[in-house]
Structure formats: C-alpha cells, structure tokens
Amino acid sequence: MGRLRSIEAMLKARKPGHSLPQGLYNDPQTYEFDLRAIFARSWLMAGFEIELPKPGSYMALTVGPWPVLLTRDRSGRLHAFHNTCRHRGAQICPDGKGAAARLVCPYHRWAYELSGELAHASRMPADFDPARRSLGPIHIETLAGTIYICLADDPPDFAPFREAFAPLLAPHDLANAKVAFECTLVEKGNWKLVIENARECYHCPTGHPELSVAFPTGASAHFDPDEEGRTEAFNTRIAALGLEIGPVEGAWWQAIRFPLNEGCVSMTPDGKPSVAKLMCPTGDGDIGSLRWAVEPNSFCHATGDFLFMFSAMPTAPQETVVTAKWLVHKDAVEGRDYDVERLIALWNGTNFQDRDLVENNQKGVNSPGYRPGPYSPDAESLLMRFVDWYCVRAQAFIDEAGPV
Template identity: 30%
Template sequence: MSTDKWNLSFKVQRKSGMAAAEWNGDNRTIEQLIEDYQPGYSMEQQFYRDPEIYQREIENIFLKHWILAGHVSQIPNAGDFFLFEMDRESVIVIRTRDGEVRAHLNVCRHRGSHICLEKQGNAKLLTCPYHAWSFDLDGNLVSARLMAEDFDKSQNGLHAAKVELVGGLIFISLSDNPPSLATMRKDLGDVFDTFGFDHMKLAASKTFPIAANWKLAVENYQECYHCTPSHQEYAKIHALALAPEKFAELKEDYLAASDGSVRQEESSCYFDRAKPGDEGYQYGRNPLLKGMKSGALGGEAVAPLLGKLKRHDGAASEFMVGPLSFFLIYNDHMVGYRFVPNSHETCSCDVFWFVRDDAVEGRDYDLEKLTWLWDITTQSDEEIIVNNQKGVDSHFYRPGRLSKMEYFEQSFLNWYLAALKG
C-alpha cells in the first residue's frame, strides 16, 4: 500500500498463521508491512495500533533482551526485594542470604497466584498468600501443605529470570538464552571505571504512565529535533538541541580543549549495528552549552563528582544498552530512562537519578535540584507522546519524512523491523 493511501478501516484477523490487517481493503501480513517500510519515513499506523503486532513484539523483543530492573542500592540486605513489572509480567528482584542478586517470576508454581503483592519490602521466605506455598530467597520450594507423597518440591521452584550486574545496575532478561553483554563489558570497561559505576546509589526514581504505544516513547527519546520547540529548559543546557552545523562547531571546540580524562570517542554496536548474539549498546560524549556544568537549573553542579573525575569539563556522556534502557551521565550524577509497555496502547517511562554512593542528601545534594531538569522534561515528553499517539490514531495519518536530526531514530526503526521479523 502506498504511503499516500489513507488508513480508513482497521480489523485484526488471523491469516495463514500470521496476523493480517485490513486497512482500506489491504490484507497485508506483518511480514509484508515490514517489507513495504520506506526508509527515511515514520512507520505506518498498524505498527502503533495492531494488538497482533504488539504480541509479536513481546515475544521477539521484551522476552528476549536485557532491561534495566533497578539498582543494588535498592536491596542492600538479605531478603530485600522490589518488583519489576511490564505488560503481563511481574518479576521479584531480591537479595539472597549469600548476598547474590536474583530474579524470580512472581508466579506461584501451584496455581499461578502472584506471591509478592507489595512493590518492595523484606521477606525471610516468599510465601504465596493463596495457599501458603513457601519459597526460599533462591526460589526453591521449601513448604507445600498437604501434597501427595510423590510430590517433588525440588521440581517446583520459582521460574528464574536471568540477572546481570553492570556496576550496581541490575539488568534482567526473561530469555533462556539472552544476548551476550560480554562485548559491551570489554569495550566500555574504562567508561564504567571512570564514572564509578561500582560506586553509585539510587537517589530517586519516578514513573510516568503514558497513554501511547511504547515505540512512540522510544522514538521520541532517539531524536532532538523536538528539543528546541518542546524543551526550553533542556535547550538552555544541552548543545544537542542546536542545529547540526552549530552543534558540530561546538563539539569540535570541546574536543580540542579536552584533556582526555573522559573517553570521547563514540563506541557503538547499537540497534542495527549489533553483532549476532550480542546485546546492542552505544556510548558517546557530547558538549553542553558553554558555561554549563550539569543538567540542572542554570547548568550548575548539583552533586559530588562521580568516580575518578576531578573537574567539570562541560559535557555529558550517553550510554544505552538494549532497546529500552538509556542513561545520561553528567560529571556529578547519572540519569537512567527505562521504557516498558503495559499494553499495545499504553506504556511507562521510569526515570532514575544516581549519585556517588557516599553522597548524603541535604549535605551533598538537594533532591529537588537534582531531579528538576529530567522531571520537567519527562513531563513535557509525556504530553508530546500522547499527542503524537492521538494523531497517529487518526484516519488521516500517513508516514512522514524524517529530518536529518532524526538519524538515530532511523537506526532504531531499522533494528525494530528486523527484530519484529525475527
């Protein structure tokens, strides 16, 4: 179907084992929709509305890749836990008695009830509130009342999720064979060391529910074409909001003045560049506007310097891992973004603020000043994304031409379509 055709009717059906969408009499399969995508443009309406496409995304993306779950500072003691939730899944992230971080599906092996009903807490045992089956912190079933003599508790432990730590960041995957993080660890080891990833703590977090398809939220994060008209506060601090030519000049000046204490060169095998079997990642460093030190009101520093840093050099690093977890690293704090779907029509953006693990609130940093920029920016993004969804839902929506400032969004779209195809 030409991108000039208006999408006038929508009906999801099964055809030849694949979802098909009737759009003005056009019965293309998901594979045909992928094949018909025109590079340099946004995607057709089906990708943001079709529940069958969404289920394919759950299987091919969300159940396979690594996703930021939280931080070790949230669970300092044995038995401390918190829940990570997306779509229909709930995962218990917990500190075991031997100090390990583990993750278990929050699904009782008896009849499937959720076990942990609170978002966070401390437990000596994980006891199902329905029939009192109890599991230890490692997920082993230790008690099941009145079962038959041939019942084997050792075969009825909680389903485990894979866990990887990147510094103190906790990533989980629901795949039995998730992509490897080894290439990323080797490539970015110096970055993690410079910024002290092993010596941070979570200072604050906030969840922003968004009444839109998850891809519109991720696509919005991929480009700064909207930053100047939509984020006045951001645009007064970050050079990325500038036109490409002006940004290039400022970056050239910044690189010329750099003392090499922070890695400058981009490192990327992200999205469509990742090697088979590897998780995609990206690292880059970009200047702030002249005179700016950090992402705060007036560009002022708001917390102690991270890791091995000795000064503010007027720049910030970007670190991305997998398709849903993003980080912006200022010299004095780090901001994490996580995008997760709740349904094909809704998603959430979770924002995390990290500081040095020895920083004391009220003495070394003020929480309101620390969170100000990305709180107000994400609130604006929520409105932008919801309005985007409303327009995409229109009978008269057609894919539009991408700008030269949306090149990274194009990389995301290329990766997404390949992942959807499988």
Template identity: 40%
Template sequence: MNVSADIRALVERRQEGYSLEAPFYRSEEVFKLDMEAIFRQHWIQVATEPELPEPGDYVTVELAGESILIVRDDDMQVRAFHNVCRHRGARLCNEHKGTVGNIVCPYHSWTYNLTGELMFAEHMGEQFDRCKHSLKTVHVENLAGLIFICLAENPPTDFANLRAAMEPYLLPHDLPSCKVAAQVDIIEKGNWKLVMENNRECYHCVANHPELTISLYEYGFGYQRSDANAEGMDAFVRTCEERAKQWDEMNLPSVEIEKLSDVTGFRTQRLPLDRSGESQTLDAKVASKKLLGEFRTADLGGLSFWTQPNSWHHFMSDHIVSFSVIPLSAGETLVRTRWLVHQDAVEGVDYDVANLTAVWNATNDQDRTLVEYSQRGAGSSAYEPGPYSPFTEGLVEKFTAWYVGRLAEKIGA
C-alpha cells in the same frame, strides 16, 4: 511465528528513511508481536543495583504479561525469578519493592530462600520432592549497576560485547555505590516506539525543552550546518576535541561507540555540557556536592548511553539519571526515571531533590505531551509515513530499522 498476512505485509514494505505506518503504533496485533519478538526475546533494562542495597531487598517488574521478581541474595548476587508460587500460582510479592527474609507465598506459606529454592511446604506428604519445585528463574545481567533481564529460554549471546565495550565508560561513575534519591513513574498515552523515537532525536529540543537545553548542546545529537549556526557548531567541535584530550588523560573514555544494529544494540558517547559544564541542572552546576566514584572535578560533561529496545541513561560527575521504558498496551507506556547520587550524599545538605530532578521532570512532561500528540495523529486517516531528517533523525532511523529487523527475523519475513 504465525501472524496475519496484513502484519507480514506491513513489516515487508517498511520504507527506509521514513516513519512507520500507523498500525505499528496502534494495532493490538502488532503490539502482541512486539511482546513476542522484542520484549520476550531481548535483554530489557528494568532496574538499577542501588534499588537492592541489602540481601532480601527486591523489586517487581511487569513485562510482556509476566511479573518478574528481582532480589539480592545472601551472597549479594542479584537474581531474577518469575513472581509465581510453584504450588498453585499465587503472586508471591505484590508490592513494587520491599524487603524479605525468605520469599513466602501469601496463600499457603510455601517458603523459598533468596536463591529460589523451596525450603518449606507444609502438608505435602513424605513423597513430595522440594527440589523439583524451586522458583522458575529468569536470565539476569548486571552491567556496572544497570540490571537487565531476558525472558527468553536462550537469550541473545552478544551481551558480552556490550559489557566489554561499556564497562570502561560506566565503571568510573561507580553506580553500585549510589543510592536512589528519587524515582518518578509516568504513564504516557502513546505507543512505546513513539517514546523511544522521541528520545532518539533532539530535532525537537530547542523548541520544546528550555530546561534541558540550558546544559545540553543541541549540536551534539545532529544538526544541519548553515551560515547562522556555523560559528557555534565550529566552537562546539573545538570544545569536544579539547575536552576529549582532558578526559583521556583522566582515563575517561569519550569516543562514540555505535552498535545500534547489533541484536543487543547500544550507543554511547561522552560530550561536553554547556554553561559551566557540570551537570544537567537548571544552572548547569552539580546537583550534589558529593561527586561519584573517585572524581575530584565536576566538569566532566555528560556520558549518554542508549540500549535497544528500551532504555537511555545520563552519567555525570555528581549524579546519574536512568530511564526504563515498559510497554503496557498499544497505546500506553510506562516511563520510569531514577535519579541516583553517591550513597553518602545527604539530602538537604549535599543535594536538594527538587533541584536534582527539575530538568528531567520538566523534560519528561514535555516529551509525554509530544508523544501523545503523535499517538493521536497516527490515528488520523490523513497520517502517512513522513521522511526523517538526515541531519537530526539518523538515530531514529537506526532504532526503527533495528525494530523492524527484529520483527522480520521473528516471523521469517
């Protein structure tokens, strides 16, 4: 791939253990490279299966300059297509979500079935071959209810490794049997990498996230031991060991898996929650009375799951919170948050949306502010890469190392 000498040098001189240079966050040329090397080449998490409960249900996703249509077909399979008519290129579905019987172009009514085959095209003559004008497919994978797409002609082949490792962790929560109780989209005025870096550390949590740290142990994501916190850290370690034994007896895996340097990088771990230990809520108790899957007890901690390059998820006994990050420009990023509860849970009876969403609505807004501070700071002539904390920012280093490695491979640096 042809890139300028400046961008090639930027990639080559990245310093391990330090934040990225400012152009990584602000340059339109770097953003274009990000789209080509990352978002057009890797498995990108974009939706959840409960968003498509019935045949004909669809969502659209704008990714790396492409509009992608994700739809459930009549056999209940999830499929993905370029959202472009094969006639003269009109956008087929122009809403974020909806339901169709067939996929009908709004321009000249070319009609496709839910597997993408062209079924009807009026006035095209006897020689016209419908079979050569099916919708162009996009690779799609369904991981225990989390939907990933890949725009590349030949997607990374290691998704199978992700599936094999993660299904035992995710399947007990039975995401496909959930429904979306709430979805909130926010636009952060910051580069997508700053959004991901902020997510990959909790150095900032105690000072900035009073709602989240009601239930979240800050020790669980890196902490420097001191005389002041030694007792608390020791108690946390004992709690983790005790809970891990209980979870093992329930066939709930909890041990950390860390594969963040893989092409399709990921990490997971189940950790105890603080207070009552039930859920990420303002009182640490369940937000929904209807527990997920076959769970009979609520205090199952929180299963965290991260994927490179753009998602993180929290699975609890009563609900799931799923986050997808979609870059819009060098300085703007869409953060889409979904809260999922059991499909039989009744709003106003089993759960209250305001209570369900309170912690992460507050946390997302706080994180947006922090990301925007960082984006503005990176525009200063005084900005230079700073050192990561070896205790609390190890996962940030792993993210940035993965990211720069993917760029280097793409440009042959």
C-alpha cells in the same frame, strides 16, 4: 499465524528512513507481537545493584504484562525469576523493593529461598517433590553496577556490551550510589512513539527550552555539538583525566561521553551541579555526560554529580509506563548536599513535556490521514537506528516462527 502475516506485511510495506506504517503504532495485534518478538527477547535494563543492597533484598518489576522478581541470595548472588508461584501461579511479590529471609506467596504461603528453591509448602502429599518447584529463572547480567535481564531462553550475547561499556561507566562508582528519587509516568502512546521521542532531540529547542540550556540540542549522531573544535578540546581534556569517551556501540546498545553546553557541568536548569558530593569526582565533576542507550526501551545520562535512568514499558497498544530514577553518591545528604526538587527538576520536567508530545503524536498517527513521513538523517539518526533495529528484530522473530 494470521497475525504474523499482517505484521510482516506492514514491515515489508515500511519505507526505510520513514516513520512506520500506522498499524505498527496502534494495532492491538502489534502490541502482542512486540511483547513476544521484542520485549521477551531483548536485554532490558532493570535497575542498579544498589537497589538490592544486602542478602535478602528483592525488587519486583513488571515487563510489559509480566511480573519479574530480582533477589540477592544469602551468599550475595543476584538472581532473576518469573514472579509467579509454582503452586497455582499467584504473583509472589508486589512491584517494589524490600528485604526478607524468604519469599512467601500471599495465597497459600508457599515459601521460597532467595535463590529460588521451594523451602516450604504445607499439606502436600508424601510424594510431593519441592525440588521440582523452584522459581522459574530469568537471565540476569550486571555491568559496573547496572542490572539487565532477558526473558529469552537464549539471550543475545551480553559480553561485548560489558567489555566495551564497563570502562566508561566504572568511574561513576555505582557501588557507592543511592537512589535519591524515582517515579513513574503513564503516557497514552505506543511504546515505539515513546522511544522514538527519546532517541532524538529534533524537538528539544521548542519542546524543552529548559533542557536546551545544558544539553546540545543541535547535536547530530554521537552528540557532536558541531561547534568549532569543542568536541576535540573536550576529548583531549577528558582523555587527560583518564576517562574513556567512546563512542562504543553494538546492534542494541550504544554509549558515548559528550560535552554539555559551554559553561555547563550538569543536566540542571542552569547547568550548575545539583549535588555537592560527586559520584565521579574526576575533573571536579566537569566531565560532560556519559549517555548510554539500550534497545528497546532505556537510556541513561551520568554527569559528575548524578545519574538519570529512563525506562519505558508497554502496558497497552497505546499506553506506556515510563520509570525514571535519579542516583547520587550514597554519602550525599539530602538538604545539605542536594535538594531533591532541584535534582529532578530538569529531567522530570522533560518527561512531562515528552509525555505531551508523545500523546499528541499518537493522536495524529491514529488519523486516517496519517502517512509515514521522512526522518531527518541529521537530527534523527539515533531514532532511525532504533526503528531499523526494531524492524530487523521483528522480521527475525517472524522468520524463526517459520512460513507464515
């Protein structure tokens, strides 16, 4: 309770429109709080249906410190479980992807169906009831080929997000995609500094000169490039192609299709496509970028030729692991239709640049001289939206816990 009281004091001391009090960025108690108040209670983007391509496929990942397991059962249905054995709790699958007829715990070989039921446990007494030892389920939802999980008993309503966003994403045909590359990056910074950085492009003109070729770094909210008539012309052309534009948004999600810089059709170092076989062939792939973000920790960009996913997981008070994935059309052949180095060049370089910015930000925030400073409503509006959302969710968790 003392912990909640100190977090609440920091939330109350927070000046709206300003960066957060220091303790919300570097205190070990805040880290523990954020895991319970934010990561255990939000829909988190876990990946893509094509990462579990057939019955028997599984994917294990870690949410904060918690191991999670996604499976596709014999009937093709997706499930999510806590990745902990119902015997003595060992982690059943290491992080990564694979396929198996059953999931076998490495410790004493208890075996589970992909639908979660315990199928076999040796040397247990006659009154042992396997039906009571199924894997612990986690909520899972899919949306036009993307997968989201929520560890809460009573998750936020997912339907409005699906209804609003699926029509924008569907033309990108994620059912016929493949993961061309994925990697992780450890950043020595609090997860909120990682996401604040990811929600603004104030730093882009100097922090990401390469990104600035294709990306409208001067754009304000809703990625309006603020150039005479460009958004209107883009919207008219995209609407004529039959694609939805948005913006659509809810408290914890937002999406929009927006124009890239003049002459650019993809997020590559030169703005030219990086994949010859398009994911979304509409308009010959000249469709700007569909960007969506899900609080607390992810965003994606989908151009005509590929899709980029960014997800950040807190692993310590001042450490975050970023996962990046690049999807292309499943029939795109590496070496013929695309070159991996060129495909990942822009976002991978951007991620490294952002890591340095975040680590530098964390060092300064740890200074006794740190004081919360004002955000730019023009350049940092999506960041402000994230921080406001965080504070509301944090306070709601404290309120639900009762008097502190």
